[in-house]
Amino acid sequence: MQLQQLFSPSVQHTLDVVGIFVFAISGALLAVRKNFDVFGIAVLAEVTALGGGLFRDLVIGAVPPAAFTDLGYFLTPLLAALVVFFLHPHVERIQTGVLVFDAAGLGLFCVSGTTKAYSYGLNLTASATLGLATAVGGGVLRDVLANEVPSLLRWDRDLYAVPAIVGATMVVLCLHYAVLTPLTSGLAAVTAFVLRLLAMRFHWRAPRAWNRRSTVTEE
Template sequence: MNPSAGALLLDLVGVFVFALAGALAAVAKRLDIVGVAFLGTVAAIGGGLLRDLLLGDVPPPALADWRYVAVSTAASVLVFFFHPQVNRLTRAVRIFDAAGLGLFAVAGTAKALEAGLGPMPSCLLGVLTGIGGGLLRDLLLGEIPLVLRTGELYAVTALAGSLVVVAADALDVYGAAAASCAIALVFLLRIIAIRRQWSAPLPRGLEDH
């Protein structure tokens, strides 16, 4: 397998698990089958689409390459027909979701740096790539985005991965190894945060409401 095939495979795994989570949320709101497929697809590729729009990479790879929408649709239809079983897999979904978050945040930051953006905008786009699909999913379902909610430590972990990428790039050592470290960091932080119910600092005076 050549490196770019590996990258594509990782990307499609990320799309698959994000679509599972999106479709599960749509099923919980009782959308019909087309609604579930639409929500699952938006959740899976939405973050990357926002990044690509802002970088001017259009049509975005997630639309130009048919496999992205095929994978997200397949995952959504799977959830539609087997959602009780998928729900029972919630723990597995959360673990895959943590891996997808790391993957997308790191890939998004790297792509922004390659496009010539500075460190801070690249971190912003990295976080947006990681959390964008979830943002759009929750907006379309009429909820405050989970990824911004207190105590979830979601955007924070994405930012941690982005910072590693930016640091490695500044030191001129960014490559497959650094990317893997950054993805692993996001993954581990997120898993620990779920287990220990960690949360990021809250505004002063509002901590214990």
């Protein structure tokens, strides 16, 4: 369990809450766009911010999950929902700023998710997979509840999962070679963060299946 204390507990908690807040903003904005009411905005904020970590905690057997034991984790998305409820035109206007924070959340969550899974005894591959799930799972649940194809899976979106995979992989390599420190895990988070920013800036996208045009009809 010591592994979780990469940073001092208060620093780690602050980073978590920041990540939760920015993910919640993205959920609340989608809810506004889908014309949901204030309750729907709050639900989508909660699910987006806490869904990935909830899935990870159920899989590793950390029940009740942190989402239900830490009051700060629960209240932060409600605050984000309120901000979006009253100020969403302003939040929309700073959409780029929101995406930068979302990229920061992605970096933080892939590192903390991987570390927590490993501290519960999962092997390196499973830990990295759960780190990825922690980072992107909330967004997938958000899109499923909003009845949209998860933007994570669409080819016409800039790379989102790959930066998280790189960050999670750096963490498990550090774990394997016993060099995981606040510095190296900070480096992994920053790498994922910067890769995501670059993917947005240069519209990096992943390839689709080979020869698909010849045989598959566009939908």
